[in-house]
Amino acid sequence: MITNGVVDSVELMHMANTILLTPDDAPDYVALRREMLQDAPWAFLASEAQDRGCDVEKVRVSLQRTDAAIVGIRDDGKLVASAGVVREEALKRRHIAMIWGVYVTPAARGRGCARAVVSRAIELARSWAGIGSIHLAVNANAPEAKRLYESLGFREWGLEPDAVRIDGRSFAEHHMHLPLTGV
Numbered sequence: 360m361i362t363n364g365v366v367d368s369v370e371l372m373h374m375a376n377t378i379l380l381t382p383d384d385a386p387d388y389v390a391l392r393r394e395m396l397q398d399a400p401w402a403f404l405a406s407e408a409q410d411r412g413c414d415v416e417k418v419r420v421s422l423q424r425t426d427a428a429i430v431g432i433r434d435d436g437k438l439v440a441s442a443g444v445v446r447e448e449a450l451k452r453r454h455i456a457m458i459w460g461v462y463v464t465p466a467a468r469g470r471g472c473a474r475a476v477v478s479r480a481i482e483l484a485r486s487w488a489g490i491g492s493i494h495l496a497v498n499a500n501a502p503e504a505k506r507l508y509e510s511l512g513f514r515e516w517g518l519e520p521d522a523v524r525i526d527g528r529s530f531a532e533h534h535m536h537l538p539l540t541g542v
Contacts, residue, residue, distance in 0.1 A: 376432055376475060377430050377431065377432055377475050377476055377479040378430070378431050378432070378433065379428050379429070379430060379431075379479075379483075380422055380428070380429040380430070380431050380438075380441075381422055382419040382420075382422045382423055384422065384429075384431065384438070385415045385416075385418040385419040385422060386415055387431075387437075387438040388412070388418055388422075388429060388431070388438060388441065389412065389413055389414070389415050389418055390438070391431075391438045391439075391441055391462065391464065392410065392412040392413055392418075392441075392460070393407060393413055394462075394464060395460070395462035396410060396413070398462075398464075398465065399462070399501075400525055401498055401500050401523055401525055401528075401530045402462075402498045402500070402501055402504075403460065404522075404523060412460065424445075426445065426446040426487065427443070427444065427445035427446065428443070428444055428445075428480070428483055429441055429442070429443045429444075429460070430442050430443075430444070430476045430479040430480050430483070431476065432467070432472050432475060432476060434467055439463065439464045439466070439467035439472065440462065440463040440464070440467060440472035440473065440475070440476050441460060441461070441462055441476060442458055442459075442460060442461040442462075442473075442476035442477050442479075442480045443458065443459045443460040443461075443480070444456055444457070444458050444459075444480040444481075444483055444484050444493075445457050445459065446484075446487055446490065453489060454489055454490060454491040454492070455490070455491070455492055455493070455494055456484035456487065456490050456492075456493045456494070457493070457494050457495065458477060458480050458481075458484075458493060458494070458495040459495065461473060461476065461477055461495075461504065463476075473504070473507055474507060474510075474511070477507070477508070477511060478511065480493075481493060481511065481537065484539075485539060490539060491538070491539055491540040492536050492537060492538045492539055492540070493513075493536065493537045493539065494534070494535065494536045494537075495508060495513065495534075495535050495536075496519070496522070496532045496533065496534050496535070497532065497533050497535065498522075498523065498530050498531075498532055498533075499518070499530060499531040499532065499533060500530055505533055505535075508535055509535075511537070512537050513535040513536065513537045514535060514536060514537075515533050515534065515535050516534055516535065516536055517533075517534040518531055518532070518533055518534070519531060519532045519533075519534060
């Protein structure tokens with residue numbers, strides 16, 4: 360378990376199966392990104408038609424950044440899980456990292472993949488100088504994901520009603536943070 364951003368030995372074992380995606384992984388990530396946007400459209404703010412994560416070249420460029428990464432897990436060569444992490448760009452928010460795009464393909468669910476990629480993303484963010492907290496948002500339609508984030512030390516700081524609307528149906532989002540410093 361991660362408590363205040365500190366990983367125990369069980370988490371380290373799960374994290375050993377994670378990889379940091381490289382520009383060569385961009386086509387595989389785009390395939391998984393398209394799957395996640397189709398499988399759970401309510402869970403992501405982006406739609407396939409507008410998402411930069413569905414463009415191989417844009418993903419290749421993103422995977423070259425030093426203040427952003429995508430953590431993945433492969434099963435028999437296929438990318439089955441991912442979580443993105445990025446440092447905020449605004450100068451006054453450079454102390455914040457955001458976790459985004461957490462997804463596990465249905466066939467790989469229930470094996471700890473989400474915990475592993477999120478745990479690795481947390482550790483990566485902790486390694487960046489000056490990061491004081493990690494933020495994320497989780498759709499209210501995903502209580503199991505919210506429970507996972509809570510088990511990793513995240514705490515809710517707000518609920519955004521009507522954050523996502525699909526075909527006239529409204530979904531709220533829980534905003535959560537994990538403080539890494541005493542601030």
